[in-house]
Amino acid sequence: MSIFDKVSDDIKEAMKAKDKVKLEALRNIKKYFIEAKTAPGANDTLSDEAATKIIQKLVKQGKDSAEIYIGQNRQDLADGELAQVKAMEVYLPKQMSAEELETAIKEIIAETGATSAKDMGKVMGAATKKLSGLAEGRAISALVKELLA
Structure with missing residues (x-):
């Protein structure tokens, strides 16, 4: 099963479980996936490698945003970003020690x-x-x- 299909299935599961944080994170991922699939020259396909790169970019953005929020004493917003990052990291390969x-x-x-x-x-x-x-x-x-x- 491709990462795109896995994310789509997990969106349904998150809806059933009423997991708002995971649902928001997965919908954000899927939005970027669809943009990549419909980009000129993409031929309506998205490789797992391209999907992984998109998720990595979103995780990095989330971590950077959380750092900024912490710097501005907005732990509540940072916690939200980090929760979404955690939901996204599930789709990334295991990181090296x-x-x-x-x-x-x-x-x-x-x-x-x-x-x-x-x-x-x-x-x-x-x-x-x-x-x-x-x-x-x-x-x-x-x-x-x-x-x-």
């Missing part, structure tokens, strides 16, 4: 032959391609910077 991420980045650094911070672009290109969906871009970037310094 810090140790797994460090091991993977060390391998990529060895493969690319990087030796200094000048090679960060080369390493980041390979790392984001290889670790897409498995780790946050921010975490990858910070670790690459640390390991090349």
Whole structure:
């Protein structure tokens, strides 16, 4: 079952369960899925890879919004955002642990032959391609910077 179909089925389940937070999060995801499916050149299809990228983007936006709300002492709004993020993360692949991420980045650094911070672009290109969906871009970037310094 594709991620699109799973989200559609889970919307029905959330309606039956009267889970407003999950329902709102899933409807938001589906809205972006439909926009992607109907975009010029999409041929009314949405791959699971594209769906995962959309969900990752929405999760990142939700986390960023929550940080802003916390900074403005609006914990009530931050809690709402984080609850939706939690509902969305169910559809993402399991994230790598810090140790797994460090091991993977060390391998990529060895493969690319990087030796200094000048090679960060080369390493980041390979790392984001290889670790897409498995780790946050921010975490990858910070670790690459640390390991090349």
